Amino acid sequence: MADMSVVGEQRVLIKGGRGGRGNQHFATATRQSPRYSEKGAIGKDYDIILELKLIADVGLIGFPNVGKSTILSMVTNANPKIANYHFTTLSPNLGVVRNKFEQDFVLADIPGLVEGASEGIGLGHNFLRHIERTKVLIHVVDAAAVEGDDPLENIEKINNELKAYNEKLMDRPQVIAANKMDIPGSDENYKKIVSYYEPKGVRVFPISAAANQGLNELIDYVGTLLADYPKDIVFEEDYEEYIEPDAEHHPFTITKYDDNYYVVEGVGVEKMIGYTNIDTEKGFAFFQKYLREKGIIDELEKKGIQDGQTVKIYNLEFDYYK
Secondary structure: OOOOOOOOEEOOOOOOOOOOOOEEEEEEEOOOOOOOOOOOOOOOOOOOHHHHHOOOOOOEEOOOOOOOOHHHHOOOOOOOOOOOOOOOOOOEEEEEEEEOOEEEEEEEOOOOOOHHHHOOOOOOOHHHHHHHOOOOOEEEOOOOOOOOOOHHHHHHHHHHHHHHHHHHHHHEEEEEEEEEEOOOHHHHHHHHHHHHHHOOOOOEOEEEEOOOOOOHHHHHHHHHHOOOOOOOOOOOOOOOOOOOOOOOOOHEEEEEOOOOEEEOOOOOHHHHHHOOOOOOOHHHHHHHHHHHHOOOOHHHOOOOOOOEEEEEEOOOEEEOOO
């Protein structure tokens, strides 16, 4: 078996040719019509989860109904839906900002987060995953406390959700936009936010998105952060690359049983058996060629196989003859 020749090419005797009568030589001719087909390999099933993450330079974050969509509509040509109720925005909106330095960057309006978003509350994971690809975060807060809550506490709650979801998000440069400063009573809250955050190196900008006040200063400062972005902050999440193993190069094992029975196993061998039709002459020749080239015949002989002994390769059994 180890010395059988491969079928698939034939030597043709060609008479005559250059030099006159009596000259002859052999040439190799390949069959022009197909006489052999493979059975095909067994298909594979994969479970794949595809997760969409928007790519934006800057993300607007904050509780629902604090004015994020209004800011986006004022500084870009985007037209997000704006209404005075929670979760008006159900998917992130993107817009392109151009500041006074002729610098363009993409701004994303991330739908309103709520406490417990890191645990999936309020579609939290659906919203939080988009923040992972933003370089700078603009934290929008309702400085007027229209709904009666504490703006300072709200900022801390959102930051806690970011930290619980991905601690690396806390390394991103963050700017606070104290919105609704045109409403009476916002001044006091604004001063509290400034006194708490600016000593920590976080700039706070008083704005009114609805009245288009203070937005230019905010956008210009964000542009400087992007221009001088810290090199040690990696804003692009790593991904796992899966490479299908090359079965042809996988090792094989040979196990000897009862002194005259040998079992050959291995991913490459199994694959070869799966797609090779050994009932045909060419298929059987390919099968023998594979065993020789992959060293399986040599390894069987090293283990002492003798003529007439049985070799099993998965569901195929045959007797060995040298």
